[in-house]
Structures are given as structure tokens and as C-alpha cells.
Amino acid sequence: MELIQVGQNTYYIKNPTNIGIYKINNKDVYLIDSGNDSDAGRKILKIIDEQGWNIVGIINTHSNADHIGGNKIIQNRTNCSILTSDIESSFTENPILEASFLYGGYPFKDLRNKFLMAKESKTINIDDNLPEGLKYFSLKGHFFNMIGIKTSDDIYFLGDSLFSKDTINKYHIFFIYNVEEYLNSLDLLSTLNGKLYIPSHGNASDDISELIKMNKEKIKEICNKILLRCSEDSQTFEEILKYIFDIYHLTMNSNQYILVGSTIKSYLSYLYDNSKISYEFKDNIMYWRTIC
Secondary structure: OEEEEOOOOEEEEEOOOOEEEEEOOOOEEEEEOOOOOHHHHHHHHHHHHHHOOEEEEEEOOOOOHHHHOOHHHHHHHHOOEEEEOHHHHHHHHOOHHHHHHHHOOOOOHHHOOOOOOOOOOOOEEHHHOOOOOEEEEEOOOOOOOOEEEEEOOOEEEOOOOOOOHHHHHHHOOOOOOOHHHHHHHHHHHOOOOOOEEEOOOOOOEOOOHHHHHHHHHHHHHHHHHHHHHHHHOOEOHHHHHHHHHHHOOOOOOHHHHHHHHHHHHHHHHHHHHOOOEEEEEEOOEEEEEEOO
């Protein structure tokens, strides 16, 4: 982990999940997200202690486990507040909800892991408690009510609203809860005029226009591949999921099955809501087909 200063009061810790830091005075700081597990939380605490700072709050952009994994240990050691937005609070306080939502039922034991389930932490509503110098804005799409954070230094923390070039080129399909809202958030990002943009996964940049374009193009590509597949013959969800894994040379495991599987279902919903595909039931099996 590397501490990097990017503004008078704004820092971030370079990490697989980047951690924002905002100083509200000479000693007290707020974190933006907390990493993927207790080990990340301990490393964050060490860096903060070395600076002589005190964590008074954590702002979670959303409730995925790799963003709230350090919450509990940091909250236990500092008694800090954890600020979240409405539905994300429910997932943060009840982590079983994420694995259950992704699986669509009670998750079997292989899914009850730290990658999908952080330790629970107590939250408060961000609307009533956001400190001066910070503003939040909606970035729905990746998850239910994800938010971004703007600091007084004109630095934007973008959560998982924008995936890196490396992630797109390596995995092709990235987790999205609501495709329509994700595209709307990309449009919003294109209107921002900040000094620096820090996505949760990837490098900070003063220009995200090409990355926005790349994210949009990959979503369009996935949609077109699903439409093509379903135009040749009616397809079940499982057949579509296998097709996506095969064409992108991805390897299936239990975590990827529910993460990518949930995303494929979101694509199907997006295409259906936009009158691109239809469904029918034959012999008690659901099939999807492109509308000609």
C-alpha cells in the first residue's frame, strides 16, 4: 500500500481497491472505502497511525465486500462512524444479503466467503453526517445505490463506475446490477470537470474520456453478442452464460458463476426492457430469443 497526496486535504492509498482519505483538520480524517478484508483494514490503520492521524469516519461508495471489508476492524479500533446510502446500508450491516442476492437464494457454503461476504459493521445515513468539504453524487448501475465522492480539492472518487483498461481487456465482462443506470452514470462522468479522477480499481487520471468510451463500447459489444447468439436459436440463461465464458476464454468457478451470471441476467433485463429480446417457456424451461 502506498500513500499518495493529490490535494491539500486529499490523499489516497494505492491498493487493489483504492482507499480515499480526506483530512477535515490537522488530525482527523475520513476514509473512502476500507479495502477487501481485515488484513487491508490493519494495513490502513498502520498507515494512518504513521501519519499521526485519527480516523473519525468511513464513507462507503457501495456495499460490495471489497469496499467494506476493512470496516469492522477499523470501526472496532477507532469507534469511527460508517456513512452509507440507504439500501447499501442494509447490505453493509447484513453481509449475507450480497451472496444471497447474487445467488438468488441461500448461498451454499462455498459462496459464504470473504470475497462475497464482509464482516458486518454498523452504519449511519450519509445525508445527515457528511463532513464539510465533501459532496456525494449518485453513480447507480454497478450496484444498487453506489455513490461517488468529490472533495474540496476537486478530486473525484468514482467507486466502481468505471472499469480499467486492464480489467476490460482481461475479463471483458464486469459486474453490473443495472445496465441502463450504469450507462447513465457513464454519461454523468463525461460531464464532470475535476482535477483528478480515482476509480476504485485502476490508476488515477486527469482525463477519463477514453476510459468512458471503452466501458460503453464493451457493454455494447456484450449486448450484440447476446443478440447474435439468441438470433440463431432460442437460448436458455445457462447456454448464454456458457457462450460468454467460452468466447472470452474465461474459467468458471462458483464465485464467477454468480457474479457473471447475475450480470448476464442484468443484460437480459436491459435488452428485454428495450424490446430487443423476448422470452417464452417450453416444457417448463425459459428461453430467450432476439426480436427480429
